[in-house]
Amino acid sequence: MTKWKLGLLALLVCALTAVVVDAALGGGSDGGNSTVTRVIKVVHPAQLPARQEPVTRVPTKSATPKQMPPATKTPPRKSLPLEGKTISVDPGHNGGNFTHPEAIARPVPAGANGTTKPCNTTGTETDDGSLTEAQFNWDVAQDLVPRLKELGARVVLTRHSNQGVGPCVDERAGIANRAHASVDLAIHADGNLAEGAHGFDVIHPSAAESVAPGMVAPSLQLAEAERNALVEAGVPPADYVGEDGLDERSDLAGLNLAKEPAVLVELGNMREPEEAAKLEDPAYRRKLADALAAGIVVFLSRN
Ligand SMILES: [Zn+2]
Numbered sequence: 001m002t003k004w005k006l007g008l009l010a011l012l013v014c015a016l017t018a019v020v021v022d023a024a025l026g027g028g029s030d031g032g033n034s035t036v037t038r039v040i041k042v043v044h045p046a047q048l049p050a051r052q053e054p055v056t057r058v059p060t061k062s063a064t065p066k067q068m069p070p071a072t073k074t075p076p077r078k079s080l081p082l083e084g085k086t087i088s089v090d091p092g093h094n095g096g097n098f099t100h101p102e103a104i105a106r107p108v109p110a111g112a113n114g115t116t117k118p119c120n121t122t123g124t125e126t127d128d129g130s131l132t133e134a135q136f137n138w139d140v141a142q143d144l145v146p147r148l149k150e151l152g153a154r155v156v157l158t159r160h161s162n163q164g165v166g167p168c169v170d171e172r173a174g175i176a177n178r179a180h181a182s183v184d185l186a187i188h189a190d191g192n193l194a195e196g197a198h199g200f201d202v203i204h205p206s207a208a209e210s211v212a213p214g215m216v217a218p219s220l221q222l223a224e225a226e227r228n229a230l231v232e233a234g235v236p237p238a239d240y241v242g243e244d245g246l247d248e249r250s251d252l253a254g255l256n257l258a259k260e261p262a263v264l265v266e267l268g269n270m271r272e273p274e275e276a277a278k279l280e281d282p283a284y285r286r287k288l289a290d291a292l293a294a295g296i297v298v299f300l301s302r303n
Helices: 002-017 102-107 133-150 170-176 213-232 273-279 282-303
Strands: 086-091 106-109 117-119 154-157 183-190 199-206 246-249 262-269
Touching: 086 133, 086 170, 102 246, 133 154, 133 183, 154 199, 170 183, 183 282, 199 213, 213 246, 213 262, 213 282, 262 273, 273 282
Parallel strands: 086 154, 086 183, 183 262, 199 246
Antiparallel strands: 106 117, 199 262
C-alpha cells in the first residue's frame, strides 16, 4: 500500500469515529454564507449510567400488623417435669440424736386420734458401725435434692446437716405442710436382724390415723410410683416385710400428719451385711436417688 493511500484511510477512520462535519446548514443570520461546524460525541451504550427506575411508594397505612414480618422471638424454653412443684425431702433421724436422748424422747402428736410418739429416734446402723442410718439418709438426700432441682422442683429439707438433733417427727410433717409440698418423701433404711433379710419397702399411710384421709389414696399411688421406679432401677423389693415393696402403716407420725401425698422409703436393710455394703457405695446411693426422683416425676405427671 502506498503512502498516500494509508494517509487517506487514516483520514476516513478519523472522520467516521469522532467528528462529523455538517457544512452549509443555511438559514443562519448571515444569510447562509457562513459554515457552522457541529461536533457530535459518539458514546457506546455500555458507558451509559444505569436507568433510574421510578420509585414505587407503598402507602404506609396498608401495612397492617398481619403483613409485618413476624418479630424474632426466643423460642419458649421447654418446661421441666417438676417445674412449679415443691418437694419435701425428709432425711430420717439426725447425726446428733445419739447425744440428746432425753430431748428426742419427748412425746409429740403422732396422728389424728391423739396418739403420741417420741420426738425422734437415733435410727439403725450397719453391724460394723461404719455407717449410721442418719448419715445414709443424709447422703441419699444430698444426691436427691440436686436431681429434683435439675428437674425443676423447689425443694424443702427438714434438716440441713447431719450434726444436729431432731427436728421432731411432727415438726418434719409441719415443714412439708407449711411449704404446701406436692410430695412429702421421707428417706430411711431399716435395721432388721432376720437372716438374709434385704430389699426396700415403701410405706404409705392408712386412713385410720391420717389427719388428711383424702391423701391416703394419692399416697398409695405415690408409693406405687416409687416402688416401680426402684424395681426398674434394679433395687430388690423387701423379702421380709410388706408386699411387693409396699407396706401400709398407721403408726408413723410423719405420714399421719402429712396433708399432701406422703411416703416413707426404707431403702434397704443396714443389718444385712451384703445389703449394707451396697448402701455404703456412693454409686448405689445415686441410683437410689435417681429412682426416687423418677418415681416422683411419674406420680406428679398423673396428679
Ligand atoms: Zn429410720
